[in-house]
Amino acid sequence: MNLLSGAMGVIFTLEGRLDIAFPLMLAGAVFDFCDGLAARLLGAYSPMGKELDSLSDMVSFGLLPSLMLYETLRLSGCHCALAYVTLILAVLSGLRLAKFNIDERQGTDFIGLATPSSSMICGSLTYFIAVSPASAVTSWMAGSWFLPLLAVVLGGLLVSEIPMFGMKVAKGHRLLDAKRIVFLCLAVAAAVFTLVFRLNWSLFILLTFSAYLLENLFIAFLALFHK
Numbered sequence: 071m072n073l074l075s076g077a078m079g080v081i082f083t084l085e086g087r088l089d090i091a092f093p094l095m096l097a098g099a100v101f102d103f104c105d106g107l108a109a110r111l112l113g114a115y116s117p118m119g120k121e122l123d124s125l126s127d128m129v130s131f132g133l134l135p136s137l138m139l140y141e142t143l144r145l146s147g148c149h150c151a152l153a154y155v156t157l158i159l160a161v162l163s164g165l166r167l168a169k170f171n172i173d174e175r176q177g178t179d180f181i182g183l184a185t186p187s188s189s190m191i192c193g194s195l196t197y198f199i200a201v202s203p204a205s206a207v208t209s210w211m212a213g214s215w216f217l218p219l220l221a222v223v224l225g226g227l228l229v230s231e232i233p234m235f236g237m238k239v240a241k242g243h244r245l246l247d248a249k250r251i252v253f254l255c256l257a258v259a260a261a262v263f264t265l266v267f268r269l270n271w272s273l274f275i276l277l278t279f280s281a282y283l284l285e286n287l288f289i290a291f292l293a294l295f296h297k
Contacts, residue, residue: 095193
């Protein structure tokens with residue numbers, strides 16, 4: 071169902087319907103979560119399931135967000151070669167997923183940005199641009215340089231060695247620690263901001279995952295001074 075959602079999202083993206091493509095990406099994320107939850111509850115882990123999970127993620131969280139960035143540029147009137155730079159996100163997402171499958175360091179936490187987090191930033195941003203064309207920030211976000219630069223930055227973070235916390239907690243560890251509590255507070259602040267200013271719901275997702283990324287980068291920056 072994750073793979074099907076991603077494939078349908080690709081079709082709607084190529085038809086210029088980003089307003090449908092992003093909800094399909096969200097559906098893929100829900101199915102991806104349920105898949106992992108069911109595997110843990112039933113103890114039904116298998117090598118095939120692990121590979122199929124990554125193959126599905128490649129479509130829903132690698133190819134789809136990359137095409138959404140490209141289509142946003144195309145719809146905004148950018149037909150230059152710079153638009154193809156956004157496809158680097160799909161390439162580096164594939165590399166990140168392949169590394170994840172063989173990297174034994176990544177259990178509850180991650181090394182580098184996880185593909186679903188990257189896709190949520192891209193998907194929510196392109197959805198917001200599509201449904202809020204009159205927004206003050208939409209014009210420059212849809213410009214010919216911002217989205218290609220975003221693809222390069224996120225792609226670099228996908229394959230980086232920067233540690234990033236996950237929301238799964240290993241047995242014997244506390245459910246909430248300082249960094250997760252801070253993240254939840256930032257998510258609540260994003261929700262309040264979106265509601266108070268009556269902004270599109272996609273901005274809540276964009277702010278939440280952007281806050282997650284910035285918090286991890288800040289933690290990594292502080293760690294440099296403790297070595």
